Amino acid sequence: MPEKQITSRLIASTGGFNRAKMRDPKRMLTPNQKNKWSDVIGDLTETHMQIFDGAGQTIAEMRAKTRKMMHQFPYKKPILFIDYLTLIHSSQFYGENAHLQVTEISKSLKTMAKDFDCPVICLAQLNRSVESRAIKRPMMSDIRESGSVEQDADVILFLYREAYYDKEIDDHSLEIIVSKNRNGPVGTIRVNYNEHTGRIEE
Structure with missing residues (x-):
């Protein structure tokens, strides 16, 4: 880009x-x-x-x-x-x-x-x-x-949005999936994603 x-x-x-x-x-x-x-x-x-x-x-x-x-x-x-x-x-x-x-x-x-x-x-x-x-x-x-x-x-993160695949749902959440974390826990963090501005927030 x-x-x-x-x-x-x-x-x-x-x-x-x-x-x-x-x-x-x-x-x-x-x-x-x-x-x-x-x-x-x-x-x-x-x-x-x-x-x-x-x-x-x-x-x-x-x-x-x-x-x-x-x-x-x-x-x-x-x-x-x-x-x-x-x-x-x-x-x-x-x-x-x-x-x-x-x-x-x-x-x-x-x-x-x-x-x-x-x-x-x-x-x-x-x-x-x-x-x-x-x-x-x-x-x-x-x-x-x-x-x-x-x-x-050391850390591997994936991003996943259900709304990207299912256009019918009104879900603005974004999952940050921590698949590997050498010095800490793994898991999923849900945040809000504004697709109009690109802003990610709690």
Whole structure:
């Protein structure tokens, strides 16, 4: 996703703006929302968030950018969000063997988290098999090339919305399923999800 789209989503979820209306904010947002706009931008600026949307980045490039950020903000520990696992370029060529490629990337991300002493949160795709099951709640075996990811990750979270599959129900809840937690309990947390703004809250 390009930086412009990510920024737009961050503004929508932080300010509680309807994403559809943000396509034409001058005409579709209320006067109160327009007045709130600059405060939302200010709140996001204070996070010192940096977005790198270059395609096919390598772990070495991510490490260099992280090191630069840590020099820039020496008193703040970074949190790295990576979207997504199999878009990362590996340092070696493995031909058609995706499993070896994911294994290398997964171990490199774990090493990066240890070296920089910071959380590394990486999104991963699920296999298509989840769509063909009667019960569609995801589980660890649904992660593509899951073996190394299951082994290396400290925490594995899945998101599940019943309303995504059953359009008839009026359910705005989102399940955050903690399938693996190396240093704590597993289980399911139910939160409210606003699909118009993308905001998640208790």
